[in-house]
Amino acid sequence: MNGFHRLAAAVPVLRVGDPEYNVERMLELYARACDEGAAIVVFPELAVTGYSCGDMFEQQALLDAADGALARFISATAGRRTIAIAGAPLRVGSRLFNAAAVFGGGRLLGLPLKEFLPNYREFYEKRQFRSVREFTGRTAVLAGQEAPAGAGLVFDCEGGPRFGVEICEDLWAVVPPSSQLAIGGAQVVFNLTAGNELVAKADFRRDLVVNQSARLSGAYVLAGAGVHESTADVVFSGHAMIAFNGRLVAENARFDRQSSIVFADVKPAWTDSLRAYWTSFNDAASAATVTRVPLPAAPESPDLRHARLAPRPFVPSDAAVRSERCHEIFSIQTAGLAKRIEHTGAKRLVVGVSGGLDSTLALLVCAKTCELLGLPPPFICAVTMPGFGTSRRTRGNAAKLAAKLGAELRTIPIGPAVLRHFKDIGHDPARHDVVYENAQARERTQILMNLANAEGGLLVGTGDLSEIALGWSTFNGDHMSMYNVNGSVPKTLIRYLVEYHASVSEPDLAAVLRDVARTPVSPELLPGAQHTESLIGRYELHDFFLYYFMKFGETPEDLALLAEQAFGDEARPEEIRDALAIFLRRFIGQQFKRNAAPDGPKVGTLALSPRGDWRCPSDLSPAVWCR
Structure with a gap:
């Protein structure tokens, strides 16, 4: 059925x-x-x-x-x-x-x-x-x-x-x-x-x-x-x-x-x-x-070939509509950030930039907000914090973006501070475990928070809706900020937002943005290549599950059925079911992070703010969904 x-x-x-x-x-x-x-x-x-x-x-x-x-x-x-x-x-x-x-x-x-x-x-x-x-x-x-x-x-x-x-x-x-x-x-x-x-x-x-x-x-x-x-x-x-x-x-x-x-x-x-x-x-x-x-009972559809299930439900398929939506999303994000600047009297915007999709979008929103409020580009303090897994490509793109947008760029390597921290807590740097990764994320957040305080500024968060759904962040690390402009934007849509901005930017900036859009998603916390989607599954699948799980309350069995129909040859059934198991386990188990999420503007029909769209106990049993 x-x-x-x-x-x-x-x-x-x-x-x-x-x-x-x-x-x-x-x-x-x-x-x-x-x-x-x-x-x-x-x-x-x-x-x-x-x-x-x-x-x-x-x-x-x-x-x-x-x-x-x-x-x-x-x-x-x-x-x-x-x-x-x-x-x-x-x-x-x-x-x-x-x-x-x-x-x-x-x-x-x-x-x-x-x-x-x-x-x-x-x-x-x-x-x-x-x-x-x-x-x-x-x-x-x-x-x-x-x-x-x-x-x-x-x-x-x-x-x-x-x-x-x-x-x-x-x-x-x-x-x-x-x-x-x-x-x-x-x-x-x-x-x-x-x-x-x-x-x-x-x-x-x-x-x-x-x-x-x-x-x-x-x-x-x-x-x-x-x-x-x-x-x-x-x-x-x-x-x-x-x-x-x-x-x-x-x-x-x-x-x-x-x-x-x-x-x-x-x-x-x-x-x-x-x-x-x-x-x-x-x-x-x-x-x-x-x-x-x-x-009497009506017949069910013999198949779902007329269901027209979009594999990327957050992304409009029509290019013109997609561009219009991207423009509107930027407008919502900038309006939210502008109000927060005016309310707090912030003297700077501080944003950590990695050269990845999320921080790039956040930096673009900061630049657009400054333009909206008539603030000079150096009002933005863009901070790159290379660590043990930072690649030359992402670090280079972060620097280029800051330069093209006119932001002040600061580079603060986190390696020495993290190694001292490892020594303080007795952790072996050769052990690449959760402590090794989370210590880097928390060190970056500590730098950004303290820098924002020192500058009388506002730390702008970068985490997106997909990461928030999966809890793919470090608690009290990149999970925290003073205002998160990306909190209700799913990962699959962020790539299009960056590409949209490239389409309306001057050639040099557009080239950097397109390279960012092509860069594999990675937290860059381990030496060598570390691709997030090889660990937790494709974000396209997770965003699909998130959409139908939240909007229609679909069961795990039906989520798998819908995904198989929507993705067809793009995803194997076993890949879908493996990703679904990860999604359900993490979505339920990581609620404690969402319960402590910072403020941020809602841009679409689905969001996970604990003050608005999603209220759920952090100690919910996953038994019903993860059998």
Whole structure:
């Protein structure tokens, strides 16, 4: 069991006013959805008849034809587990409603009705249809079957997903019905739409879908009427898309003249995880009035090829978006540091620079902050402290960076002081153990702290979110500072931040920054090459685990499954499981360091500040996660 369900949005070829033909085309797409293992497939608004029938909706012949064609469609789902949602007209007494027929397994399961009927400019739905507000019953009959009907229907598949339906204009309303459906428990909302196409309207529609999925912390699936609707006055494009929690995960090509279908694998349990800690959502939950419609279990995704799991979830894949995010992160970091300088009256910024990624980013933030506050570059005191494992490459890059940024550079070798300390505590320098490594880290922090005091300055921390999660730092060593600008920036993103700064810097500085970005991650505490990722596993894996562990509360088993799907051939299953074991053991066991973390700005949705996002006992048993 993987907990994912495959959702589909289908746009069929149709003939306006020909239900038999339309259902034939829909059955073809339904069969494809079944073959692909979809749990639910949604078709456009009034897809059985075509949306653009106009006053012909008042003709009983069309309604009867639609009823018969839909009955055949419903019968064809017998023995199938995939649920279908198709738009059709529903007459109840003298009133005609714009309905979404929900059916599967040969049965009509429910009839959500449209609430908001557009009646402006090119739309005149109130000419033919009535709002669900005029529906007074609890059930209705369509295609020869009776089923729950009206507003506020939440379909509850055994074991998930729970879903609701709204129709076209409902999404565009000030308070969309989908908001109430979500408050009532729906994890997924399907929208059958027939919005015509205008210049830039697709962008607006996409934004609505994506933003509503974020507002609901769930999935939103939209299927739009296609190009074969009437083009007498308007054109339809067949826009279909699927969004989850503010991210577009699937979208078709508009104006396709063939039938089309898009899929996405979604894990409904993630919605419950997100809503569990979102107190504002839960505060509104009592306001919803919904009717639960129990359904049999929906099929799980046969695989996760439509899950679109990003191996680097903290890093936007689109280059333009990535650059924009990098600029924003720099702005947040500099704003935080600027406020701290103003509040403390600091006379200098002191930062230890090693020539590695983290200290490079911290130095860049210091330089940007000085620029923001109109302070001269020498306001920054950059300190390089070569030790027993310092390489010529990193030391050289540290010096070049300080020079290019105009900071004062001080070089204070730590070797003599550490050797004296070893002598004082009776430690053999030939023993390259934890004492050997931690003594160097603490000596560096002591130098920086005392130097900051001597200068009336502020010691800027460099440790990143990934290191904080793993506890990959020395307690009361590099773990400590007076203000840590990198504390909520993951390692995988820092590399891109440095590369981004290189892209907007003059050539000489850019060359140094790019060399830093290419340098293997290392604490440089032992003589010779010491690569962190060879000891604890790749940071790409750790950041992946961190994201899904914190955001969705995933189990160890599912973390491994997700990583195998996301990384594919980039990581062997045994490498993933070894890294996961290290991540879980260290994440739980190193909480004591996080409980004493310095202040620093939050830049993303995930952070580990003990005063904000993550509060956990430092003596928690790891048994549940590390069996």
